[in-house]
Amino acid sequence: MLRHLLFVLNPISGDIDKSSLEDEVALFCSERGREAKFYHTTGEDDLEKLQQHLQHHRYDAVFAAGGDGTVSLVAAALAGTQVPLGILPLGSGNGLSKDLGIPQEQAEALHLLWDHHIRAIDTLRVGTTFCAHLADLGFNALVVERFCSGDTRGPGAYVRIALQEYLNYEPATYRIVTDRETFEGPAFMVTVANANTFGSNVVINPDSQLDDGEFEICLIEPFPGTAALGILYQLYTENFDESVYTKRLRCRRATLEVPGQKEALVQVDGEPLQMTLPVEVTIQPRSLRMLLPRQS
Numbered sequence: 097m098l099r100h101l102l103f104v105l106n107p108i109s110g111d112i113d114k115s116s117l118e119d120e121v122a123l124f125c126s127e128r129g130r131e132a133k134f135y136h137t138t139g140e141d142d143l144e145k146l147q148q149h150l151q152h153h154r155y156d157a158v159f160a161a162g163g164d165g166t167v168s169l170v171a172a173a174l175a176g177t178q179v180p181l182g183i184l185p186l187g188s189g190n191g192l193s194k195d196l197g198i199p200q201e202q203a204e205a206l207h208l209l210w211d212h213h214i215r216a217i218d219t220l221r222v223g224t225t226f227c228a229h230l231a232d233l234g235f236n237a238l239v240v241e242r243f244c245s246g247d248t249r250g251p252g253a254y255v256r257i258a259l260q261e262y263l264n265y266e267p268a269t270y271r272i273v274t275d276r277e278t279f280e281g282p283a284f285m286v287t288v289a290n291a292n293t294f295g296s297n298v299v300i301n302p303d304s305q306l307d308d309g310e311f312e313i314c315l316i317e318p319f320p321g322t323a324a325l326g327i328l329y330q331l332y333t334e335n336f337d338e339s340v341y342t343k344r345l346r347c348r349r350a351t352l353e354v355p356g357q358k359e360a361l362v363q364v365d366g367e368p369l370q371m372t373l374p375v376e377v378t379i380q381p382r383s384l385r386m387l388l389p390r391q392s
């Protein structure tokens with residue numbers, strides 16, 4: 097039974113007021129014979145601090161109470177251990193929790209404490225950074241960086257920035273070498289996908305499995321403006337492969353280069369990072385135990 101629980105809480109995620117959350121969760125748990133402890137992220141060295149905390153305290157499960165960045169942080173701290181990760185989705189996108197079929201409603205997500213299925217999923221390392229969900233280079237990484245450095249949140253701000261950037265965007269040329277094939281050419285966007293769906297419900301990698309020991313590199317090649325709406329439609333209707341401008345490389349290992357460039361902007365689980373090239377991507381099969389609803 098999962099008795100001793102830690103909730104890692106991001107006070108700022110999703111612009112959601114969490115002032116009563118601790119009391120509600122603590123009461124919910126104590127009424128059911130569970131003990132809830134809380135850990136607040138600060139935005140500074142959170143991974144090192146959380147890892148140290150977990151070395152000195154024993155929990156039966158740890159919940160990430162925040163958005164994709166918080167889930168990724170807790171996942172990085174738990175990967176390779178036996179302690180399962182639960183998610184209380186409290187971000188703006190909540191991509192990984194949606195991909196895993198985790199209820200988006202608080203009481204239902206907490207219900208997993210006593211009625212759950214534990215599934216070990218693969219995780220990725222992109223350069224030296226842990227990745228549980230999706231990473232990308234190119235257009236989306238640029239938009240995410242602009243979004244994170246701006247002061248308006250929410251889907252409206254993302255779309256506004258995307259439209260502004262799209263007009264002048266110059267796709268880079270990539271050289272991608274996997275354990276199976278090599279791709280060389282320009283791309284609008286290169287997504288390294290363990291999972292299927294962005295928090296915005298864009299399905300970049302349909303029908304992929306989170307525990308098959310493989311990941312996908314999903315490429316959108318440069319396209320004329322007249323094709324943009326069609327590609328967007330395909331992304332929202334799980335038809336990524338239907339376009340002449342899309343391509344997927346399935347692999348266990350990959351090296352990503354941008355010839356002539358020493359660094360690139362890479363978005364990893366929602367965080368924009370400047371990375372030294374080439375970027376190596378590796379997979380750690382079934383390295384993260386997740387608390388999931390029984391049917392998923």
Ligand SMILES: Nc1ncnc2c1ncn2[C@@H]1O[C@H](COP(=O)(O)OP(=O)(O)OP(=O)(O)O)[C@@H](O)[C@H]1O
Nearest residue numbers: 109110137138139162163164165166187188189190
């Ligand atoms: N106490 C804090 N103060 C300021 N920033 C914080 C704090 N705790 C965490 N952060 C920052 O919050 C970001 C992660 O936010 P998270 O992804 O959980 O929420 P979100 O961005 O609102 O949701 P989503 O990723 O689902 O869109 C990280 O950049 C992290 O450094």
